[in-house]
Amino acid sequence: MTVRIGFVGAGSRSIYEMVQLLQLPDVAITGICDIAPEAIERARQAVKQRGPADLPPLDAPAFGDVQAMLEQAPLDAVYVSLPPFAHGPAEHAVIAAGKALMVEKPVALQMGVAREIAAHAKERGVLAAVAYQWRYSTAVQQVRQLLAGVPIGMVTAVRWSSLPGSPWWRVQSKSGGMLIEQHTHCTDLLRYLCGEVTEVYAMAATTLLKDVPNLDIADVNTVSLRLASGAVGTISNSCAAVAAPPGFHSYVHIIAQGMTVAVGLGPGATVLRGRDAREEIAEEGNPNMAMNRAFVAAVASGDRSGILCPYEEGMRTFALTYAAHISATEHRLVRMSEQLP
Numbered sequence: 511m512t513v514r515i516g517f518v519g520a521g522s523r524s525i526y527e528m529v530q531l532l533q534l535p536d537v538a539i540t541g542i543c544d545i546a547p548e549a550i551e552r553a554r555q556a557v558k559q560r561g562p563a564d565l566p567p568l569d570a571p572a573f574g575d576v577q578a579m580l581e582q583a584p585l586d587a588v589y590v591s592l593p594p595f596a597h598g599p600a601e602h603a604v605i606a607a608g609k610a611l612m613v614e615k616p617v618a619l620q621m622g623v624a625r626e627i628a629a630h631a632k633e634r635g636v637l638a639a640v641a642y643q644w645r646y647s648t649a650v651q652q653v654r655q656l657l658a659g660v661p662i663g664m665v666t667a668v669r670w671s672s673l674p675g676s677p678w679w680r681v682q683s684k685s686g687g688m689l690i691e692q693h694t695h696c697t698d699l700l701r702y703l704c705g706e707v708t709e710v711y712a713m714a715a716t717t718l719l720k721d722v723p724n725l726d727i728a729d730v731n732t733v734s735l736r737l738a739s740g741a742v743g744t745i746s747n748s749c750a751a752v753a754a755p756p757g758f759h760s761y762v763h764i765i766a767q768g769m770t771v772a773v774g775l776g777p778g779a780t781v782l783r784g785r786d787a788r789e790e791i792a793e794e795g796n797p798n799m800a801m802n803r804a805f806v807a808a809v810a811s812g813d814r815s816g817i818l819c820p821y822e823e824g825m826r827t828f829a830l831t832y833a834a835h836i837s838a839t840e841h842r843l844v845r846m847s848e849q850l851p
């Protein structure tokens with residue numbers, strides 16, 4: 511079966527996904543929707559330039575409206591790859607049409623929007639997944655197995671990096687800021703590897719990037735966490751760093767019984783079982799490609815067991831970052847039960 515995929519949003523993330531999907535033998539891209547027609551043209555050119563020489567051309571018809579694409583293009587699934595503030599209408603339209611859904615992170619900027627999408631997908635029985643691709647990392651999977659049943663004392667998710675270029679990224683009401691938009695990958699792995707968080711207390715400030723035009727996000731965020739297991743943790747992120755020291759650019763560090771683990775997004779993991787007992791776990795695949803293969807296989811077969819981040823899971827990670835944002839702005843401890851009753 512050829513899985514026919516449409517895209518809502520034709521920006522930089524979609525281009526990356528399209529180049530991967532077009533390399534899979536059983537996939538066709540059959541519709542592209544963007545409110546900016548020039549974005550679709552840019553995507554056609556970019557896919558041609560970035561893909562291998564034998565990549566099929568991105569010749570799917572262009573649409574300016576999701577509903578028109580759903581009515582006119584032959585589709586089995588739709589990737590929704592929009593700036594965070596734009597989520598909601600596209601997902602509901604895709605679900606109502608009974609198509610499988612892949613949503614790029616973060617799933618929304620308001621809990622109500624995410625909850626309604628989750629409820630709609632459940633009610634219609636539609637496959638809905640979130641593109642937290644690091645769950646598909648071979649190193650992450652090995653670490654998850656090592657940690658199974660092992661008591662965890664503390665976890666830290668850290669990302670120190672510099673300011674991305676997207677104009678919407680630096681605007682709180684459009685991106686949600688670094689906690690919600692970018693550091694969400696490490697926060698998701700923190701949950702995936704160590705379990706649910708029950709309480710958060712966050713502090714945030716705009717410190718070094720005050721003079722950047724149109725920027726109103728915090729450029730430093732620090733969050734204290736309590737986990738259901740009894741472990742404690744922290745989230746530390748900044749987009750004001752000129753560079754990150756080793757182990758600080760997108761890492762999750764874990765102190766567990768008998769081992770200390772550092773998992774990087776990309777470089778693999780290091781497991782320490784004593785001062786001189788060090789094991790390196792290399793990344794053996796391309797996590798994003800593994801995620802896309804799993805999604806396509808699930809759409810083709812109807813078997814969802816290979817989907818490592820169903821929509822509700824992605825929503826829970828958003829809820830954690832949203833709770834941290836509320837805590838930082840309202841200067842109070844937030845219990846996760848407020849966000850996920």
Ligand SMILES: NC(=O)c1ccc[n+]([C@@H]2O[C@H](COP(=O)([O-])OP(=O)(O)OC[C@H]3O[C@@H](n4cnc5c(N)ncnc54)[C@H](O)[C@@H]3O)[C@@H](O)[C@H]2O)c1
Pocket residue numbers: 518519520521522523524543544545546549591592593594596614615616641642643676691
């Ligand atoms: N998983 C990852 O590693 C990863 C990497 C990069 C980006 N992302 C996520 O992907 C999403 C998109 O990011 P991007 O960098 O591609 O953004 P972008 O700004 O490059 O592209 C977004 C596109 O959406 C279009 N758009 C906006 N509103 C629309 C609407 N209502 N209907 C149709 N099109 C609309 C815009 O015109 C634009 O072309 C973000 O949520 C981002 O966090 C994920």
